[in-house]
Amino acid sequence: xxxxxxxxxxxxxxxxxxxxxxxxxxxxxxxxxxxxxxxxxxxxxxxxxxxxxxxxxxxxxxxxxxxxxxxxxxxxxxxxxxxxxxxxxxxxxxxxxxxxxxxxxxxxxxxxxxxxxxxxxxxxxxxxxxxxxxxxxxxxxxxxxxxxxxxxxxxxxxxxxxxxxxxxxxxxxxxxxxxxxxxxxxxxxxxxxxxxxxxxxxxxxxxxxxxxxxxxxxxxxxxxxxxxxxxxxxxxxxxxxxxxxxxxxxxxxxxxxxxxxxxxxxxxxxxxxxxxxxxxxxxxxxxxxxxxxxxxxxxxxxxxxxxxxxxxxxxxxxxxxxxxxxxxxxxxxxxxxxxxxxxxxxxxxxxxxxxxxxxxxxxxxxxxxxxxxxxxxxxxxxxxxxxx
Amino acid sequence: xxxxxxxxxxxxxxxxxxxxxxxxxxxxxxxxxxxxxxxxxxxxxxxxxxxxxxxxxxxxxxxxxxxxxxxxxxxxxxxxxxxxxxxxxxxxxxxxxxxxxxxxxxxxxxxxxxxxxxxxxxxxxxxxxxxxxxxxxxxxxxxxxxxxxxxxxxxxxxxxxxxxxxxxxxxxxxxxxxxxxxxxxxxxxxxxxxxxxxxxxxxxxxxxxxxxxxxxxxxxxxxxxxxxxxxxxxxxxxxxxxxxxxxxxxxxxxxxxxxxxxxxxxxxxxxxxxxxxxxxxxxxxxxxxxxxxxxxxxxxxxxxxxxxxxxxxxxxxxxxxxxxxxx
Numbered sequence: 001x002x003x004x005x006x007x008x009x010x011x012x013x014x015x016x017x018x019x020x021x022x023x024x025x026x027x028x029x030x031x032x033x034x035x036x037x038x039x040x041x042x043x044x045x046x047x048x049x050x051x052x053x054x055x056x057x058x059x060x061x062x063x064x065x066x067x068x069x070x071x072x073x074x075x076x077x078x079x080x081x082x083x084x085x086x087x088x089x090x091x092x093x094x095x096x097x098x099x100x101x102x103x104x105x106x107x108x109x110x111x112x113x114x115x116x117x118x119x120x121x122x123x124x125x126x127x128x129x130x131x132x133x134x135x136x137x138x139x140x141x142x143x144x145x146x147x148x149x150x151x152x153x154x155x156x157x158x159x160x161x162x163x164x165x166x167x168x169x170x171x172x173x174x175x176x177x178x179x180x181x182x183x184x185x186x187x188x189x190x191x192x193x194x195x196x197x198x199x200x201x202x203x204x205x206x207x208x209x210x211x212x213x214x215x216x217x218x219x220x221x222x223x224x225x226x227x228x229x230x231x232x233x234x235x236x237x238x239x240x241x242x243x244x245x246x247x248x249x250x251x252x253x254x255x256x257x258x259x260x261x262x263x264x265x266x267x268x269x270x271x272x273x274x275x276x277x278x279x280x281x282x283x284x285x286x287x288x289x290x291x292x293x294x295x296x297x298x299x300x301x302x303x304x305x306x307x308x309x310x311x312x313x314x315x316x317x318x319x320x321x322x323x324x325x326x327x328x329x330x331x332x333x334x335x336x337x338x339x340x341x342x343x344x345x346x347x348x349x350x351x352x353x354x355x356x357x358x359x360x361x362x363x364x365x366x367x368x369x370x371x372x373x374x375x376x377x378x379x380x381x382x383x384x385x386x387x388x
Numbered sequence: 389x390x391x392x393x394x395x396x397x398x399x400x401x402x403x404x405x406x407x408x409x410x411x412x413x414x415x416x417x418x419x420x421x422x423x424x425x426x427x428x429x430x431x432x433x434x435x436x437x438x439x440x441x442x443x444x445x446x447x448x449x450x451x452x453x454x455x456x457x458x459x460x461x462x463x464x465x466x467x468x469x470x471x472x473x474x475x476x477x478x479x480x481x482x483x484x485x486x487x488x489x490x491x492x493x494x495x496x497x498x499x500x501x502x503x504x505x506x507x508x509x510x511x512x513x514x515x516x517x518x519x520x521x522x523x524x525x526x527x528x529x530x531x532x533x534x535x536x537x538x539x540x541x542x543x544x545x546x547x548x549x550x551x552x553x554x555x556x557x558x559x560x561x562x563x564x565x566x567x568x569x570x571x572x573x574x575x576x577x578x579x580x581x582x583x584x585x586x587x588x589x590x591x592x593x594x595x596x597x598x599x600x601x602x603x604x605x606x607x608x609x610x611x612x613x614x615x616x617x618x619x620x621x622x623x624x625x626x627x628x629x630x631x632x633x634x635x636x637x638x639x640x641x642x643x644x645x646x647x648x649x650x651x652x653x654x655x656x657x658x659x660x661x662x663x664x665x666x667x668x669x670x671x672x673x674x675x676x677x678x679x680x681x682x683x684x685x686x687x688x689x690x691x692x693x694x695x696x697x698x699x700x701x702x703x704x705x706x707x708x709x710x711x712x713x714x715x
Binding site: 024032098103106 | 434435436438439442443445446447450451468471472475476477520521523636
């Protein structure tokens, strides 16, 4: 085991080169994981694949819990502490989407390959990676594929795990396929909401002069966009999707808007939510329409300080690899870990494009930087260099 | 007859799920001292070849050493097939560079035939390069029956064949040439062979002792000729087939299938003649005729399709020398 920070950092270029030997195993895992459809709340087959891999690698305590998370333990030489290494197993794509991946000389293309087939592949390949690098840890590694992470899943898998886990967790590392350089150590305050609008069947169009649910929903959006949003602390309202209507000339009677409010400032999300509720009430009353706001998910803001040893370690690792850090807050598993007081970061493995589109793609070569970074971070945590 | 077919279906038809334990296959292979080679014949397959190589190398060479040797044999691709294959560590050969003294013919059968010389395995597994949903089962499913049962010499894959559509995948339609050409012909002349569910599938595993003794049409007729020749020499018992579930692949136009059928029919009729099953067969034309309409004008499209055949590899002096065959 490398027992000093300089030794860990100086080993990085060598590890990056040595990791070329696991290229086929890593990519095959990513491809096979990626070709198993895994929409939120239907991750069983992907988690089973993960669990089979853990069995093949002879890991301990292989299990699939009640929430559908798949996990196993790679035992440490002492095993007093545990480091959680996780990646979400669900994707935004439905089972009906063709999940065939295609491989080019330096890229893989296919839905969900970056978010998060590659991340999950890194979790299942980690035992082989460490074996080939000749690295052992004192701490146990808890390797986990998380279920029900995205959208309405609302981090259900990670919440369940943290509520029922009895093992002390020293630190958490969340892995995303893209983007290399990503460094998330704070969770942002977030509210994920859905506005459903229903025009009564016997609506008096002459009285209100509107042209159906689309027009009313557009008015809601316009009014939300007029809310002043502070630049600092960073805050934004993100409109994710709108749907309404079926044809050119039929008045739509229902409409749906999905959005997220994100803010670094405590209390800002609640304040904006109150303002949106006021807008909805006002427009609903003024147009004789039923408009309802449903809250799908919420996160509290929080995180590690910039000077936390784990954040400093990650910066130093990225600097050694000559990768520019891209600091961004997370609304993923990281926020649950941080809420539980577990020092954690989210990192990305490679470069990619068209995230969450059918032609999502990743570059192969930078992945070895990404894996070397992961190994070095785990060495730093195991060596006690990320403790406060 | 139907009893024999039913018995064969019961004993020689498998599902890939029966062979999920790859480690067990590796042990059985090693106990029997078998070497297994995998050959992927290619022609302009840059979109799918990379994935096949990554998955086969990872799962069947590195993780489980089931495959001892793995080569891509290319017919002269004009895209980046060879470069992509080489970049993922495959041994890539141009068919023209293997046995140059016998000359160069273009066709998939040529690649399959030359693989017998180039690859050293006791069993050679052939897998087409155009499979979108490639998985280790495409090899394990067809090689396992040969590893486990010494009497089986030739194992074919069969599938529930969906075709890819822009809006997703729907199950139907695959194997049209089988259903409207091969199956009727087999029913007429070789009823036992109708038990092969997809005789034209491009994935099969064969023992060297068989491969080196059968001739190889270089074009469309190669699979049909194999089945007829193996059946004639070794009988139905030499065959097995394995259900590999779905195979997602490119769909071919009806015109392309017409050309394919023409080539297969040439091979089939020539086999009937050589087996003495028909007499007074006229000299067969090698021109395939199709028509296209432009307004009220109809134009004849002709294409020469000649099913040239390579002789059994065992008759090639360089092969005999390489493998020390003296008898």
